[in-house]
Amino acid sequence: MMLKVNNLETGYRNKQVLFGASLEVGNNEIVALIGPNGAGKSTVLKAIFGLLPIWSGEIVFNGQTINKNDPTQNVSSGISFLAQANRVFDGLSVIENLKIGAYKMPRSEASQRIDYVLEMFPDLKNRINSVSGTLSGGQQQQLALARALIHKPILLLLDEPSLGLSPKLIQLIFDNIVEINSVLNISILIVEQKVRNVLEICNKVYSLKFGRIAYSGNPQTLIEDNNRLKKLFL
Numbered sequence: 001m002m003l004k005v006n007n008l009e010t011g012y013r014n015k016q017v018l019f020g021a022s023l024e025v026g027n028n029e030i031v032a033l034i035g036p037n038g039a040g041k042s043t044v045l046k047a048i049f050g051l052l053p054i055w056s057g058e059i060v061f062n063g064q065t066i067n068k069n070d071p072t073q074n075v076s077s078g079i080s081f082l083a084q085a086n087r088v089f090d091g092l093s094v095i096e097n098l099k100i101g102a103y104k105m106p107r108s109e110a111s112q113r114i115d116y117v118l119e120m121f122p123d124l125k126n127r128i129n130s131v132s133g134t135l136s137g138g139q140q141q142q143l144a145l146a147r148a149l150i151h152k153p154i155l156l157l158l159d160e161p162s163l164g165l166s167p168k169l170i171q172l173i174f175d176n177i178v179e180i181n182s183v184l185n186i187s188i189l190i191v192e193q194k195v196r197n198v199l200e201i202c203n204k205v206y207s208l209k210f211g212r213i214a215y216s217g218n219p220q221t222l223i224e225d226n227n228r229l230k231k232l233f234l
Helices: 041-049 071-077 094-101 107-120 137-149 166-186 193-202 219-224 226-231
Strands: 003-012 017-025 030-034 055-059 079-082 155-159 187-191 204-209 212-217
Touching: 003 041, 003 212, 017 030, 017 041, 017 055, 017 187, 017 204, 030 166, 030 193, 041 071, 041 079, 041 155, 041 187, 055 193, 071 079, 079 137, 094 107, 094 137, 107 137, 107 166, 137 166, 166 187, 166 193, 193 219, 204 219, 212 219, 219 226
Parallel strands: 017 212, 030 187, 030 204, 079 155, 155 187
Antiparallel strands: 003 017, 003 055, 204 212
């Protein structure tokens, strides 16, 4: 098992957000985390990545407890996090954005990794010297994904990668996510409000409601039961 979150409780200062939340991500799985706004979905990702303290419970990554890890340690161990709407440095070029993602690597290794991720995103390769702020929303999200892959993660945490994108670009990004999972064998935990889209690509789905897991299981069950899906968001 790539990731196990057991009875997680945390929040912000004195406000508790998660109440005993548990989930698992297997090797090479895409796992979706859905639910209404304010349910605690982004909080789960932040806690896993080390941006929030763990009040109680346990997070186990690749067989090791990481409750006390900070983000730098988690990146080194193989976790990348793509935060919500935090796509690119607008004033920098595509290549400069990618170099920031590789800033701790030796120059030769960084160059190899940048060349590697650009092969997955030919649109970026063709605009390598373009200022990132001039890219389309979909291209900016591709750049953010490419930057997150620089360090060869084995687990990718995605927080609403479709946010602010047109339907056509949403499909492009979901196609990219499937490719990252299948070609690079990267496990993915994705928080997403475009529920229908994410249910089509994930292996397993969890739904959060008021900081607790309200559903866990096969995404096909929710695809075929619209009433049950609606209740998870009420």
